[in-house]
Amino acid sequence: MDTRRDIFQAIADPTRRAIITLIAIQAMTPNAIAEHFDTTRQAVSKHLRILTECELVTQKQQGREIYYQLEINKMKEIDKWLNQFRKIWQTRFDQLDEVLATMKNKAK
Amino acid sequence: MDTRRDIFQAIADPTRRAIITLIAIQAMTPNAIAEHFDTTRQAVSKHLRILTECELVTQKQQGREIYYQLEINKMKEIDKWLNQFRKIWQTRFDQLDEVLATMKNKAK
DNA sequence: CCATTGTGCAAACATGTGGTTGCAAATATA
DNA sequence: TATATTTGCAACCACATGTTTGCACAATGG
Numbered sequence: 001m002d003t004r005r006d007i008f009q010a011i012a013d014p015t016r017r018a019i020i021t022l023i024a025i026q027a028m029t030p031n032a033i034a035e036h037f038d039t040t041r042q043a044v045s046k047h048l049r050i051l052t053e054c055e056l057v058t059q060k061q062q063g064r065e066i067y068y069q070l071e072i073n074k075m076k077e078i079d080k081w082l083n084q085f086r087k088i089w090q091t092r093f094d095q096l097d098e099v100l101a102t103m104k105n106k107a108k
Numbered sequence: 109m110d111t112r113r114d115i116f117q118a119i120a121d122p123t124r125r126a127i128i129t130l131i132a133i134q135a136m137t138p139n140a141i142a143e144h145f146d147t148t149r150q151a152v153s154k155h156l157r158i159l160t161e162c163e164l165v166t167q168k169q170q171g172r173e174i175y176y177q178l179e180i181n182k183m184k185e186i187d188k189w190l191n192q193f194r195k196i197w198q199t200r201f202d203q204l205d206e207v208l209a210t211m212k213n214k215a216k
Numbered sequence: 217c218c219a220t221t222g223t224g225c226a227a228a229c230a231t232g233t234g235g236t237t238g239c240a241a242a243t244a245t246a
Numbered sequence: 247t248a249t250a251t252t253t254g255c256a257a258c259c260a261c262a263t264g265t266t267t268g269c270a271c272a273a274t275g276g
Contacts, residue, residue: 006122008120008125011120012114012120013234014116017189021192024192024196029253030254031251039235040236040237041253042235043234045253046234064253065253066253072193075190079190079194082186082187084129088132088133121264137222138222138224139223147266148266150225150266151264153224153225154264154265157225171274172273173223173273174222174224
């Protein structure tokens, strides 16, 4: 429980990914979020804690309600990690282009 | 162990992410991979099994050696999942642009 | 043929994870 | 003030996870 949180571990759970998608559009309270799932409010609350710990989600108190909001910029970290592979699949695509071009030339 | 594998769960483990990065450049044998980490070959082997189960990695037998290779196309699934959020952070950026434009006009 | 090398698989273990139940604190409402 | 609502936190539980150790099997080399 006291483990240092990590964004990749946070999105590993399908329920948490669903929560992320849900509150991406608009901030929601734990109760409202829990209504969308087949678990208890406390379970959702735990997920929100994990998401908050790795700063994927922020809270906004409004009276006795707490609205949870997706920190969209944090999602870019995943995108950033993907960049190294994006370079590779781009290169492979270029290589394929080259192969196709060579084949075309040979066909002439 | 017989759990249905999921790409998001696969990349949740930091060692597995490191393995992915390592073999992204070129295919490697389990022994060669294990040399890069502070664990046993068997632990790496288990990680490779998980990565194979969710089709992030493929094997290529060569004599008694088995080369593990990253299935780069599978990585695009993460990219695809990110797309929904990319739209949002693009929109927010556009909205910011609009705000800035309005401020500029008012300054005139 | 026999020893070595590269590998996967199974068992055992400590720890992490997601879930539930129960309770306490704070805010809103009568 | 008394009650209801919204929420977080702690304890507990079954199960998943990552690691190690030990073993089996196939391919290579003497």
